Amino acid sequence: MSAPRMDAATAFEVADRLHLAAPWEVFAERSRRYEIHLNGRSIELVRGPIFLEGYGIRIFRPAGEGTGEGFQASTDLSSEGIAATVADAEKVAAESSFPAKKVDLPAGPAGASNGVAICDTSLWDRPMERLQEYVDALLRPFDGLTDVDPSFGSVRATLTEATLANSAGLRLAYPHTTIWMELAVKASGGPEGRPPGEYWVNDSFRRLEPERAAGQVRDWCRIARDVRVATAPPTGELPVVLPASIVTTILPPVFAGRWTGRARLRELAPAIGSAWAGDSVTVVDDGRFPWGLGSSPSDDEGTPQRRRTLLDHGRVGELLYDARHAGAFGTGSSGNALRGRSSLYADWRRFLHSPSAVPTTIVIPPGDGGSDAEIAESAGDGIWVQQLGWAIPDPLSGAFGGEIRIGYRIRGGKLAEPVRGGTVGGVALAPAEHPSLLRDIASVGSTPALVENMSSPTLLVKNLTVAGAS
Numbered sequence: 001m002s003a004p005r006m007d008a009a010t011a012f013e014v015a016d017r018l019h020l021a022a023p024w025e026v027f028a029e030r031s032r033r034y035e036i037h038l039n040g041r042s043i044e045l046v047r048g049p050i051f052l053e054g055y056g057i058r059i060f061r062p063a064g065e066g067t068g069e070g071f072q073a074s075t076d077l078s079s080e081g082i083a084a085t086v087a088d089a090e091k092v093a094a095e096s097s098f099p100a101k102k103v104d105l106p107a108g109p110a111g112a113s114n115g116v117a118i119c120d121t122s123l124w125d126r127p128m129e130r131l132q133e134y135v136d137a138l139l140r141p142f143d144g145l146t147d148v149d150p151s152f153g154s155v156r157a158t159l160t161e162a163t164l165a166n167s168a169g170l171r172l173a174y175p176h177t178t179i180w181m182e183l184a185v186k187a188s189g190g191p192e193g194r195p196p197g198e199y200w201v202n203d204s205f206r207r208l209e210p211e212r213a214a215g216q217v218r219d220w221c222r223i224a225r226d227v228r229v230a231t232a233p234p235t236g237e238l239p240v241v242l243p244a245s246i247v248t249t250i251l252p253p254v255f256a257g258r259w260t261g262r263a264r265l266r267e268l269a270p271a272i273g274s275a276w277a278g279d280s281v282t283v284v285d286d287g288r289f290p291w292g293l294g295s296s297p298s299d300d301e302g303t304p305q306r307r308r309t310l311l312d313h314g315r316v317g318e319l320l321y322d323a324r325h326a327g328a329f330g331t332g333s334s335g336n337a338l339r340g341r342s343s344l345y346a347d348w349r350r351f352l353h354s355p356s357a358v359p360t361t362i363v364i365p366p367g368d369g370g371s372d373a374e375i376a377e378s379a380g381d382g383i384w385v386q387q388l389g390w391a392i393p394d395p396l397s398g399a400f401g402g403e404i405r406i407g408y409r410i411r412g413g414k415l416a417e418p419v420r421g422g423t424v425g426g427v428a429l430a431p432a433e434h435p436s437l438l439r440d441i442a443s444v445g446s447t448p449a450l451v452e453n454m455s456s457p458t459l460l461v462k463n464l465t466v467a468g469a470s
Helices: 010-015 079-094 121-125 127-142 210-229 244-258 261-265 323-329 372-379
Strands: 024-039 042-063 066-074 148-166 171-187 197-205 236-242 283-286 307-312 382-389 399-411 414-419 423-427 441-444 449-451 454-456 459-467
Touching (some): 010 024, 010 171, 042 127, 066 323, 121 127, 171 210, 210 414, 244 283, 372 441, 382 423
Antiparallel strands (some): 024 042, 171 197, 283 307, 382 399, 441 459
């Protein structure tokens, strides 16, 4: 797949007008956004393209035994606007100090940086047409249904040309696409007095696949019907099955909080080689994983992406660094300097943020646990969690807990009646002497799924705390 033609050279144009002492960098974006909003089965609003172009300038200056960092962003590309942005960055640098004697920014030749699958070329070439095809595919499965309807929804596609230039001679450019989708599916009718059931889906991804949408919507309709008849889960320490959509909400924030140079500076990072998960668990950070939301040819400082082993059969492999924290410890950047992604990935306006070290696309390789049906069979009697609300873990302690919005009892190794309400929780990651989700993995499925910034198979956890019916 060839990369589409890029017209933006925003960072290069800004850099050519700078007269600054090194080191400095300019990160810029030129974005187009297209949106379709739904009201029930009808299209309520279509808009786009919405244009946004901006840049951020970051500079480093000596500050005693450390380094002062200054950052300022702007959408003003005039000479006066650039000068004002530089002046503000200089003021910030003069008032800050970071414990690194120097910060080495990556060097390299000018040119395009591509080769990572992160740009949907059909969306790039025909944005509104492709967006309409996807929305049509979402609505088509509701034809002829009388008990299930979409109550609202929207699909937003952003096409971005990212450019980066720095004082070490690096000039990079690459395009990427991101899509944000939400759809609320409501089931009603049937037994008198039973309230409607709603299944609300939020998802972010890099490419439109209308051919998959129909199958997904049919599943969402079935789940919305199950919400209507679901009962409370049991209470106790139970085997719990977590599909990729749940694992993605739990693990990335914890790795971002503990597996970085920032955590090491605060003496919160794990020791290399220490045991933090079961022997069957390997986790990598892969900035070149196809279509991952965290993937890119280089990080947002220009360091080329690669695979990094976070956990190797349960033991700590590498920590994640940006240039600033690499300078503090006399090591090299791992390529994990990302902008605006400390929570979940903004699909534009990243130029407003200074970079920090966070995971790119986290990958748990497939195991020998088999299909989802075989994972459920291994569970025996437990809970399958389909959707977990507000499960965002504490990034330092790793503790998480969320409401079971919809799940299923597992009885005799088979999925049984739907359950909802109550909570499930535990600790995602902990040292060897403490129980945790990744230490108590009983089985790793054989079929991975990419969800936002993580690829994972379905996982069976031996025991998690479920609080439901007494």
